[in-house]
Amino acid sequence: MTNPPTIKAMVQAVPRSLGSYGPVLLEIEAALQSPQCNLSTIGDAIQKDPDLTARLLRLANSPFFGFANRLSTVAEAVSLLGIQQIQDMIVASSVLDQFKGVPDSLVNKDSFWRHSLAVGIAARLLAMERRLPKPDKFFVAGLLHDVGRLVLLSQAAEWAQKVFECYQSEKILLREAEKKILGYDHQQIAAELLQSWSYPPVLVQAVAYHHTPNQSVSKLDAAVVHIADHLVNAMGIGSSGEQFVPPLDDKAWSLLGLETENLAKIVEAVDAQILAVEEAFLKK
Amino acid sequence: MIRVKSEALQPGMMVARDVKNIDGMLLAPQGCELSERQINILQAWGVTEVEVEAGAEMAKAHDPLAQLPPEMLAKLTADLRARFWKPDDFGPVPAEIFKLMLLRQAQQHLRPPA
Numbered sequence: 001m002t003n004p005p006t007i008k009a010m011v012q013a014v015p016r017s018l019g020s021y022g023p024v025l026l027e028i029e030a031a032l033q034s035p036q037c038n039l040s041t042i043g044d045a046i047q048k049d050p051d052l053t054a055r056l057l058r059l060a061n062s063p064f065f066g067f068a069n070r071l072s073t074v075a076e077a078v079s080l081l082g083i084q085q086i087q088d089m090i091v092a093s094s095v096l097d098q099f100k101g102v103p104d105s106l107v108n109k110d111s112f113w114r115h116s117l118a119v120g121i122a123a124r125l126l127a128m129e130r131r132l133p134k135p136d137k138f139f140v141a142g143l144l145h146d147v148g149r150l151v152l153l154s155q156a157a158e159w160a161q162k163v164f165e166c167y168q169s170e171k172i173l174l175r176e177a178e179k180k181i182l183g184y185d186h187q188q189i190a191a192e193l194l195q196s197w198s199y200p201p202v203l204v205q206a207v208a209y210h211h212t213p214n215q216s217v218s219k220l221d222a223a224v225v226h227i228a229d230h231l232v233n234a235m236g237i238g239s240s241g242e243q244f245v246p247p248l249d250d251k252a253w254s255l256l257g258l259e260t261e262n263l264a265k266i267v268e269a270v271d272a273q274i275l276a277v278e279e280a281f282l283k284k
Numbered sequence: 285m286i287r288v289k290s291e292a293l294q295p296g297m298m299v300a301r302d303v304k305n306i307d308g309m310l311l312a313p314q315g316c317e318l319s320e321r322q323i324n325i326l327q328a329w330g331v332t333e334v335e336v337e338a339g340a341e342m343a344k345a346h347d348p349l350a351q352l353p354p355e356m357l358a359k360l361t362a363d364l365r366a367r368f369w370k371p372d373d374f375g376p377v378p379a380e381i382f383k384l385m386l387l388r389q390a391q392q393h394l395r396p397p398a
Binding site: 173230231233234235236243244245246247248250253260263264267271 | 287367368369370375377380381382384387388
């Protein structure tokens with residue numbers, strides 16, 4: 001029997017492209033370099049892509065941001081949401097683009113992204129509740145937390161198949177099956193990928209340790225994604241292949257320092273936001 | 285004690301826990317009986333829900349689990365349990381989360397999302 005591919009080999013084989021939003025991102029970057037840059041030049045760059053414009057306004061006016069149908073132009077959206085946040089959102093959705101070709105046989109991609117978006121929403125809400133700086137970073141971390149599974153599916157489909165066979169026959173958690181068959185798990189793959197894409201270290205940590213937050217150097221960041229993942233699995237919104245709600249880490253919970261009473265509000269907000277966020281990111 | 289949405293508050297309900305605004309200013313103290321005027325003030329401050337003392341009747345009307353037929357409640361509980369990893373080993377926090385999810389299932393069953 002041959003050996004499983006190394007994480008590095010798989011990650012290096014993932015094509016680096018910004019997908020259909022590449023031109024817009026380059027234009028925003030170019031506009032930011034210019035001394036004459038202002039909100040309307042950024043707005044103009046975005047508006048050249050009508051599809052992106054529609055999605056951005058949809059999201060800006062949804063319960064996710066809570067401006068309640070008051071934003072009608074891209075320039076307004078840019079000024080209220082901030083350029084950094086909009087760039088993050090566009091980059092995040094370009095990652096969705098990147099894995100379009102992955103077959104649905106083992107993991108249904110719509111369900112996968114539904115789960116990922118919901119974890120992003122929950123992680124952002126938990127960060128806001130805990131008053132952590134830049135809660136929107138946690139949306140991106142949540143959105144990408146299981147991206148390692150997509151790397152495996154797209155780069156080593158036969159090994160993904162073996163992992164799922166082991167998962168089903170031995171009735172263990174999917175992550176345990178990954179470790180048994182491959183010697184590593186999807187969080188390690190994601191860490192390598194995001195590192196090679198030069199994502200900020202905090203984000204890499206939050207994704208790389210979302211199942212083992214206590215091993216992270218930024219435990220709190222990883223704990224936020226861990227708890228968001230647990231909640232969304234419990235809510236049963238989409239699935240990244242795992243059929244069970246993975247166990248909750250007690251230490252991560254106490255580190256976050258929230259009361260269980262606060263969760264009802266967060267669960268309700270996730271339900272209220274998921275539809276609009278799905279429309280903005282997934283609708284074809 | 286039950287949570288009541290601000291728009292569903294009625295005069296005469298008894299506040300079960302201090303209601304404060306975001307700056308910590310007390311809007312309605314624990315134990316006070318809400319008046320029409322106080323309800324208006326809470327709504328004006330953007331309070332979304334208030335914890336009030338429950339009479340037996342009201343508790344039932346606000347508890348989705350009590351409104352479900354017992355066999356449906358048993359089915360929802362069993363379905364939910366089947367999705368959790370080792371539900372017999374639950375500590376206090378996972379047990380609370382499980383209760384919350386069961387409540388959500390019950391609500392969705394009573395009022396299916398549009």
